[in-house]
Amino acid sequence: MSLILDRRTLVLGAAATLAGCDRLAKNETVREALFSAGNFHKWAQRSLMARDALAREFRPDQISPFFRPNGTANPNTAEYKALWRNGFADWRLHVTGLVGRPLSLSLAQLHALPHREQITRHDCVEGWSAIGKWRGVPLKPILDAARLRDGARYIVFHCADDMGGGRGYYESIDLEDAFHPQTILAFALNDEPLRVANGAPLRLRVERQLGYKQAKYLMKIEAVASLDGIGGGKGGYWEDRAGYDWYAGI
Amino acid sequence: MESASSEPIAAEPKLVLRHKGPTRLWHWLNALLLYVLFASGLGIFNAHPRLYWGHYGANLDRPWLVLERFGSWITLPAHYNLAMSRHWHLSAAPIFAFALLFYMVWSLFGGHLARDLAFRRDELAPRHVWQDIKDHVRLRFPTGEAALRYNMLQKASYIGVIFVALPILILTGLTMSPGMNAAWPWLVDLFGGRQSARSIHFITAFMLVAFFLVHMLMVVLAGPLNEIRSMISGRYRVPEARR
Structure with missing residues (x-):
């Protein structure tokens, strides 16, 4: 078996994965999950910092x-x-x-x-x-x-x-x-x-x-x-x- | 009962459990998350493809690096959308960070670090290091029992990635957040300012790409099927000892 790892394969692979990710992001549930990360970060940061931390x-x-x-x-x-x-x-x-x-x-x-x-x-x-x-x-x-x-x-x-x-x-x-x-x-x-x-x-x-x-x-x-x-x-x-x-x- | 000394029959290749479950799980989770983080990170970088040292840096300040925007074949999403790139990046980042933390703790207390990654004293002898480098350059891979241990260069790169590069990526990522700067002001100072941290984040990401390329090359040269199987099911066929 031969595995050729040249730039073309990499580009094609990356493009295919990207297309998959982009399609996923159009799914409403995935989109909501991605957008909800902001809530996690707000909760995490507010938990870590004092209310009046400067x-x-x-x-x-x-x-x-x-x-x-x-x-x-x-x-x-x-x-x-x-x-x-x-x-x-x-x-x-x-x-x-x-x-x-x-x-x-x-x-x-x-x-x-x-x-x-x-x-x-x-x-x-x-x-x-x-x-x-x-x-x-x-x-x-x-x-x-x-x-x-x-x-x-x-x-x-x-x-x-x-x-x-x-x-x-x-x-x-x-x-x-x-x-x-x-x-x-x-x-x-x-x-x-x-x-x-x-x-x-x-x-x-x-x-x-x-x-x-x-x-x-x-x-x-x-x-x-x-x-x-x-x-x-x-x-x-x-x-x-x-x-x-x-x-x-x- | 079989006897303890089970000599493998020469015709039958010896199969061993090479990687434990947590290592395999973490490996593939990383493959996915690091891809998402890198591609979305380039999408974020495209919003301002310049890098500076120090606390501040904007268009009229002196950058140390100015790049063209990265092409749509490698950014996530595949067109310029800073908000979506950030959603991908900031969703993947906490999962990645906590997975690393768990893996570090498991490695430390589960024996992986001491058994597989820690250097033995004789490995650090200059002659041994030099021999390892020569073997790598000549693509002379270890066989038999030696193939079941990481060599010096492997250990160094795995330790470097797990305990240096990945933590630096996470910590410099945190320092780009104004909220985290208020919570942990010492962290951004450690990296010499927010723009320095952004530069270090970028440099470390590309060092990881270099690691990835060498890693791919080594897997291909060492026998991709056997290597990939050992990372999926854990089973690894030990290469026959060289005569």
Whole structure:
């Protein structure tokens, strides 16, 4: 018997196995099993880490020379352009949903609240990383001021960027991350007001998760009991559209 | 009762139980999982086919390696889909990691490590090592009783894979997770930062590919049917002793 192990056999073998795997992934049960791994990782990580375990904070000399913007570089909608033109003086952050006291906060009001500064690493789902210094308002005092109601389980972040077809970018986190000390609404990057490419005037930083969770161009924060009724129901724009994991800690 | 010294009849080849159940099970589980992990890993790599050293690294930073995207003949899925590649990779990874952990514990306490993998003192003598290398290069495989023991180079590569390469792959994989970085910050520091860990993950994966190719070559040269059977049913025909 002769066994020829050349490149062609390898390519054919790999292609055949691949075709098998791709067909398997179309099966609903297999697909569900593959998608459910995210739940395992969330459970495992939450079991391993303290509730308030901090993401690593870096020294100023470790900051990336250039913080790469990604996703929408400019929302470019008429509404956003009007806000940008007068320096976001008319912009308001609305805090709504399952809250006892809905809020409408101006940039000046946010600036007046106690700040937090953190030099953290931003990890894109694609694989690259950038280190930047963020300054902003912790989310916790804002949620406390709005008085979350008992049924609230998730915080949804609605953004100004239209991703096409009238669908806005949005993201969501659960209360464990919402009340984490490093979860802030940032208005400055590397000691400068947030630029449009990086999410002006305000963006979310949730430091124990990947980049697509860091919603830019924040317009509205909504407390909800379930993610079902929002967007495609998966808890975020990329979760709905591309099938990314809702838990982006891995 | 048969006598204890059962001399094999020359005409009848001697069959022995070469590999135990856990080894065989783990071997084939690995064959499947490592394939899924490698192919889906290349799919993930294609999202940003550049590698850096240190904590950070993005398009305007200096990479040490820039590659074209890997072709669809080797990535899983066979077209660019980062979300699906991640689902495959992150589903297979925990099974793979826990299987390795169980196998390590079994090897340690079940005697596999001490009996089959640990070096004997005389094997480490330079003359013996050199002889082993010469035998390999000349494709002069051991026969008779010697064929039932791993030689020095085999032991070194199996120990290297089980106790060094595979754990490094798992640990560097964990350090790419921002959640794990918060849980175990020391781990990412051990590898010199997240982008270094990503580079080490990639390098180690390709070292494992090199192991796989040599492994395939050795199986083919040593008699593929006998070798593959010994990994399926455990039965191995001992090569007749050289005169």
